[in-house]
Each structure stands twice: as structure tokens, then as C-alpha cells.
Amino acid sequence: MAPEDTRAAASAIPGVLPAPLPDPEQSNGSGPVLGPVTNLPLPRFLSMKTERTNVRRGPSKTHRIDWEFLRRGMPVEVVAEYGHWRRIRDHDGMGGWVHYALISGxxxxxxxxxxxxxxxxxxxxxxxxxxxxxxxxxxxxxxxxDWCKVSVAGYKGWAPKTALWGVMADEIRE
Structure with missing residues (x-):
């Protein structure tokens, strides 16, 4: 879906559009793009909080559900914010809007x-x-x-960052 289509679908009131969404691809050179609601960097990675999450065409419950996440803990990339809604993208590039309460830090x-x-x-x-x-x-x-320490099912270890999705290439975590 083109960004213009998302903005056009983002309003439940005909003829009224929300403020333009920040484009994470276009930084003014003064640092990262910050979300207008949380003031946190865009894009950023989080994870799904619930087993089943509706992904909507626009940022409200009146918008059509395009698909569902069926896996708790799945990492997602937050690329935009609007009120209580976050526009996300998954590993396959599929995206849509989810309520912020369904996303975990x-x-x-x-x-x-x-x-x-x-x-x-x-x-x-x-x-x-x-x-x-x-x-x-x-x-x-x-x-x-270049490396990230991960854990799963009681196992811990370091993996090359390039073999993982859900972490920025230049991200350092201590």
C-alpha cells in the first residue's frame, strides 16, 4: 500500500485527514525522526503482546481488519504513530495499524x-x-x-546481528 493510500484511509470522517505521518526515510540530518506521539525514534522495534492481534487498514477500530498476527512475541518495526495507534511492519514487509496496547516494549x-x-x-x-x-x-x-546476545528456552548465546531480524544494524544495547 502506498503511503498516500494509508493517509487517505486514516480518517473515519470523509474529507478529513490526519496530520501527515513522519517519513522515517527522510531525516533532516539533525538526528533520528521522532514519533509525534511518543517522541521515540522512528523506526524502532518492539514485539507483539498478544497471541492474536488485528492489523487494520487505518488508525481506528472503524477501519477494516486486513490480517491478524497469530504469534505472541513476534518482533515488529514501528514506522509511524497516530494517537493510540502504531503503524507496524513485520519481517515480510507486511504492515498496518495496531492499537498501542497490543504492542510490548x-x-x-x-x-x-x-x-x-x-x-x-x-x-x-x-x-x-x-x-x-x-x-x-x-x-x-x-x-x-556486530553481535547480539539472545536467549530462548533456557539457552543463551551470541549470534551475528546479520542473522537476526528485529534489531537495527547500528543498534548497541548494554
């Missing part, structure tokens, strides 16, 4: 590489602590420029 990542080796230290020569299948959702702990 708990950070997770989606494993993109099949049989991803978790390492004891952030080093490719470090011993392997576990192997994860593609599609596994893991809790995100800390990150360096």
Missing part, C-alpha cells in the same frame, strides 16, 4: 538463518552453546555493533 528477534549457531562469546571462534532453526523467536539482551 519487550524486545525479541526473529532468527533468519537456519541452524544458527549461538556462541559463548561474541566471536566466531567461541564455543557453540546452541543451534536455532530459522523462524525461532528469541529474547534480545545486549548487542555490540
Amino acid at each position: 519487550h524486545r525479541t528477534v526473529l532468527v533468519e538463518q537456519d541452524m544458527l549457531e549461538l556462541r559463548f562469546r561474541p566471536d566466531s571462534d567461541s564455543r557453540i552453546t546452541a543451534k536455532l532453526e530459522a523462524g525461532v523467536i528469541a529474547d534480545l539482551d545486549e548487542c555490540t555493533l
Whole structure:
């Protein structure tokens, strides 16, 4: 869906459109784009709080449900804000609007590489602590420029950031 289509569908009142959404792709060079509601950076990653979440065409309950998330903890990228609504995008690029109460600040990542080796230290020569299948959702702990420490089902370890979806390439977490 083109951004113009989203803005046109964003109002339940014919002829009335909400304020233009910030475009995370266009920064004025003075720093990150901040959301008009939360004043937090856009885009940013969060996770789904519930097992079943309606994803709507626009930012209100009057807008049609386009599809549903059926997996709690799935990482999503927040790309816009409007009132109590957040426009999100998933790993496959599918997007829509969800109520902020259905999104959690708990950070997770989606494993993109099949049989991803978790390492004891952030080093490719470090011993392997576990192997994860593609599609596994893991809790995100800390990150360096190239590695992230994750945990899932009692296993912990470091994985190359490039094998994970749900963390920014330049993000560092302590």
C-alpha cells in the first residue's frame, strides 16, 4: 500500500485527514525522526503482546481488519504513530495499524538463518552453546555493533546481528 493510500484511509470522517505521518526515510540530518506521539525514534522495534492481534487498514477500530498476527512475541518495526495507534511492519514487509496496547516494549528477534549457531562469546571462534532453526523467536539482551546476545528456552548465546531480524544494524544495547 502506498503511503498516500494509508493517509487517505486514516480518517473515519470523509474529507478529513490526519496530520501527515513522519517519513522515517527522510531525516533532516539533525538526528533520528521522532514519533509525534511518543517522541521515540522512528523506526524502532518492539514485539507483539498478544497471541492474536488485528492489523487494520487505518488508525481506528472503524477501519477494516486486513490480517491478524497469530504469534505472541513476534518482533515488529514501528514506522509511524497516530494517537493510540502504531503503524507496524513485520519481517515480510507486511504492515498496518495496531492499537498501542497490543504492542510490548519487550524486545525479541526473529532468527533468519537456519541452524544458527549461538556462541559463548561474541566471536566466531567461541564455543557453540546452541543451534536455532530459522523462524525461532528469541529474547534480545545486549548487542555490540556486530553481535547480539539472545536467549530462548533456557539457552543463551551470541549470534551475528546479520542473522537476526528485529534489531537495527547500528543498534548497541548494554
